[in-house]
Amino acid sequence: MYxxxxxxxxxxxxxxxxxxxxxxxxxxxxQVMSIPIYIFAMALSLATAVVSDRLRHRFAFTLAGCLVATVGYILLLCQQSIPVAARYFALYAVTGGGFITQAILLGLVSNNVAGHYKISIAAAVQVGFGNCSGLVASNIFEEEAPT
Structure with a gap:
């Protein structure tokens, strides 16, 4: 998932x-117009982390983040037939949903492993394996750019 x-x-x-x-x-x-998108995603991610921690529940927030990002991706798939404002909103949805899920999944591993040594190894493996996705993303960009 990560x-x-x-x-x-x-x-x-x-x-x-x-x-x-x-x-x-x-x-x-x-480049300047991408800054508010990241600020929104950061605020959404922090708020979701606080709420999920208070409720002691992670799974529903993971699904909610994926759902929000999916809505954004659907809009981007239709980008030729939707207005500019909807495309810009789609960027907020994809980023917000992705940042929500990413933060929650980091906490989910730590909550499901017992012992501090095991938690540190599990978190390191999760982050290390997840960062390999940069290879996939760069190849996607190479094939799909500029649309």
Missing amino acids: FGIVTTTYAFSFFTPTILKQLGWTAVRA
Whole structure:
């Protein structure tokens, strides 16, 4: 699960400037317009982490994040026939959903393993394997760019 959601995060980092540039902005303006997306995703991720910790429940938040990101991906698949504002909203949905799920999955592993040595090894394996998804995301970008 973590590998898949980190692939979304990496791919989003590659695709966001390209998608924003297609909205008619210059390259510099496209980079600047990606900043609010990341601020929104950070705020959403922190709020979700606090709520899931208070409720002591992770799974529903993981599914909710995946659902939000899926809505964004559906909008991006239809990007030729939807207005610019909907495409920009889709970027918020993909990033917000991905960041929610990524943070929750990091906590989920720590909650399901007993002993501090096992937790540290499990977290390291999870992050190490998840970061290999950068290879997948870069190949996706190479094949799918510029759309």
